[in-house]
Each structure stands twice: as structure tokens, then as C-alpha cells.
Amino acid sequence: MSLIKFLTSKDFLKQIILAIIAVVVISFIMLQWLKASTNHGEFETVPDLTGKSISVAELELKDNNLVMQIQDSANFNPDYPKFSVIDQDPKSGTKVKENRKIYLTLNPSGYRKILVPNLEDKTFRLAKSTLEALEFNIGKLTYKDNIGKDIVLGLSHKGQPIKPGDKLPKTSVIDLVLGNGNRP
Structure with missing residues (x-):
């Protein structure tokens, strides 16, 4: 049997029609199953x-x-x-x-704690920018006799001296002791 005769035969057409019906039925069943299993339209x-x-x-x-x-x-x-x-x-x-x-x-229980950097013998300008970058706040500035003007001599928090490596909560207020440029 030639290919053209086979493609125009009744048997081939029956098979094509059955295949199309099967695809439509399977598609319909799949769509109904998806609608039920995914709660379509329910939010x-x-x-x-x-x-x-x-x-x-x-x-x-x-x-x-x-x-x-x-x-x-x-x-x-x-x-x-x-x-x-x-x-x-x-x-x-x-x-x-x-x-x-x-x-x-x-929301955590509080600000996380950050290490206090070593700012002794640094300029006030550098200390201020460093502390602000770490999100600390600059508090009271106290001047002491020292030949280095605006050089950091010490740090304190709530009246207690702090040293490099101590941990304080972010946004803590740090007071600075600076040199006033006068000889002691």
C-alpha cells in the first residue's frame, strides 16, 4: 500500500479522530484536576x-x-x-x-553591640567620622591640658571610661576627652 493511499484510508482517519478525542478528554480531565487541587479562584x-x-x-x-x-x-x-x-x-x-x-x-531586643575602635592619639575629626560611621553618637567634649590640640585622649560612656575593644550598643553616646593645645 502506498503512503498516499494509507493517509486517505478509513483506518488512518479513524485513528486520527480517536487520537484527537483522547487528547481533548485527557486535557479536560487534567484541567478539572488542576482546578480542584490548586483551589483555583480561592484566595x-x-x-x-x-x-x-x-x-x-x-x-x-x-x-x-x-x-x-x-x-x-x-x-x-x-x-x-x-x-x-x-x-x-x-x-x-x-x-x-x-x-x-x-x-x-x-524587631530584636536591642541594638547589636559594636566594638569600640582605638581612637586615642587620633584627631577629633577622624574620631568623629569613625564613630559616626559605626553609628555611635558623639556626646560631651571635655578639654584637658595637652600639647596636641583636638587630639583624642580618652573615651567614656555614661561617665565610665571605655577602651578599644569594648562593645557598646549601636547609637550609644560616647563622650570624648580632647587636648586643648596647652602644655600641661
Whole structure:
């Protein structure tokens, strides 16, 4: 039998029609299964959890059929209570599927501690820029008789002397003792 006669035969046409029907039926069944298994058209709204404690956030997420995933944070925000939610992903009001993970960033218990650099015998200008780069705050400036004008002679925090290598929380106020340029 030649190829052209085979392609125009009744047997070949029956097979093509059966194959097309099978593809349509299988596609229909697959689409119905996907619709049922993915809850097509059903969404949960992400609640606003900003500023809420972990336990309250967990309850709200469970009520909305969502899952909580906690992420660490080193960014302390004094505007929020300790261990409260400071950020979430996806944002509140977003429509998501049931059992979606909601990633929460928590406010740590305080600022992280940073090593105090060695600033003795450095200029005030260098000390100031170094401390500000580390996010410390410059406090009171005290001058002492020393031939080096504006040279750092010592550091203190809350009236207590500090030395290089001590750890202080970020944004701590550091007082400086500087030379006034007069001979002792």
C-alpha cells in the first residue's frame, strides 16, 4: 500500500479522530484536576501584622489559613516593641493561596553591640567620622591640658571610661576627652 493511499484510508482517519478525542478528554480531565487541587479562584487576604507580637501574628495567620516563617533581623527599630513584627512579605492586603508562607521580620531586643575602635592619639575629626560611621553618637567634649590640640585622649560612656575593644550598643553616646593645645 502506498503512503498516499494509507493517509486517505478509513483506518488512518479513524485513528486520527480517536487520537484527537483522547487528547481533548485527557486535557479536560487534567484541567478539572488542576482546578480542584490548586483551589483555583480561592484566595486568602494577608493581614497587617506590623507592630504585633509573635503570638498574635501566629493566631491571625492561622485564622487566615496561612503559615508563619520567622526571619532574623539585626535592624533594631525603637518605634516598635521588642520581638514584634517590623516587616512582612507578602505585604498586608495581598491575595495569596491557602497555606502560603508569610515571612516575618522581627524587631530584636536591642541594638547589636559594636566594638569600640582605638581612637586615642587620633584627631577629633577622624574620631568623629569613625564613630559616626559605626553609628555611635558623639556626646560631651571635655578639654584637658595637652600639647596636641583636638587630639583624642580618652573615651567614656555614661561617665565610665571605655577602651578599644569594648562593645557598646549601636547609637550609644560616647563622650570624648580632647587636648586643648596647652602644655600641661
